[in-house]
Amino acid sequence: MSGARFPDDYRVPRFVFLAAVIACLARAQSTSNPAPAIVASANTFLGTLDQAQRSKVLFDFNDAAQRVRWSNLPTTMVPRAGLKMGDLNDAQKKAAMVLLAAALSKRGYDKVQEIMGGDEQLKIASGGRGGMFGRDLFYISILGKPSATDPWMLQFGGHHLALNVTMVGRDGILTPSLTAAQPAKYTVEGRTIRPLGAENDKAFALINALDEGQRKQAILTYKVADLVLGPGQDGKTIQPEGLKASAMNASQQAMLLDLIGEWAGIVSESSAAARMADIKSKIAETWFAWSGPTTNGMPAYYRIQGPTLVIEYAPQPLGGDPTMHIHTIYRDPTNDYGKRSAAR
């Protein structure tokens, strides 16, 4: 899906196109502060909606129930609130996607498209029965009033995806968010798509870059069947285990940071840069733990945990081949939903 940001069979309405151009120009003018472009995109999206839709998509910034209304499960099983993509017309759908693209980096947006594409594959594979899968079953919601200064939040998600982007001024805080993939590998028009392929390959590269002593520390002696801090486990931190990055050499630390970037880099580039700088400053206090075989292509769980970071990657047994069904979680136990940033 990389590079194909919008389906070819839609014509982009002029005002949405203009809004996108303005957003891009604003972003180009000030790459260090993406907030004005994101706010402009949000307002453009809201402008495409009628009153009834606006009342469905908008929530109070402090709506605690809506904030935690996300899951890895299909939306038919765990109902989401907000506006369903399938209930939007083409112009509204495109405006929603322009907003998402503004709030995310290009690779983050591509990843989202690929995860949604995977769900579309499940829909095709199930013959469209049950109505549990597909691009139309993803939801968008906005908590608070889009603002370049005051905190607000953009949520986008559905089956195997939950993005919680809290905007606090120029900062976009992505935690907690869930990315997942099933199938983790599929083909579209002859191209192989692996939504979480880099998360897999970079982790295997890292575990194999460790020496025997380091690997002994990193590899847990027990199986990990699922995410420990998945949906519904907000505010919890478990005791870290594995290999501390202070025991890694500079090259291994760089590989670890590159791997972390697969999650931290989903959000807009300037926010990702700030987040990565914070994570890098705490890298010596960050742990890498692994459970499972170390040969790429086999199912393995891993966890990266630092003072402001929790990442888990967990292959799922359901569906037969665990490498084809992955769940991941990305958290900052000190700043989930941007609470610390918003309180400043």
Next chain:
Amino acid sequence: MKRLAAGVILAICLARTAGAHRTDEYLQATLLEVTQHGVDVQIDLTPGVAVLPVLMTVIDQNDDGLISEKEQRAYADRVVSDLELFIDGKKTPLTLTERRFPSVEQMRVGLGVIRLKMQAMRVGHELRFENRHLPQVSVYLVNCLAARGDELTIGRQERDTAQRSIRFEYSFGKDAAAPSGVPWFPWEKFVLAGIAILLAGRMVFVRIRA
């Protein structure tokens, strides 16, 4: 009845389409929180759709397809009795403080999570926990929560391969300097005593030689 039938159809659909969650396993995820007052235990029990009939034979004693208050209590008590907690080697009773059961319909589609919370009031320095509940159909997670402040230090955690059991050492406050293998053995006093014995021995030896 219609809801039940819909749940069964959905469960079949899920199993066929390799949907979103586990089907043939009973996930038992335990979080342990060590405090200055004791140990809090939370266990989330998630039956896969294919495991539910097995689980219902355990829970639904009168076989009416429902989980009554009495059956909830009995099942929670059974889970608690299948858990073992040892503090400093002493078996420590767990008291059930909270139980939350989903509807049977939720469990039939693999969405139901039974949550039990327990408490043990004993404080100590070494914890061992084991979960022996329904091992034939279960997968386990067991983890220790990190302290909210810096006052708690937890030593190396040891688990069995299946995560049915965990053991670790811990300490609070000024004792919280990284628990080691035997962190509360008075090494400093032992070393000082050793040096004193050696010196005394040498003095005796020197006197005898003199």
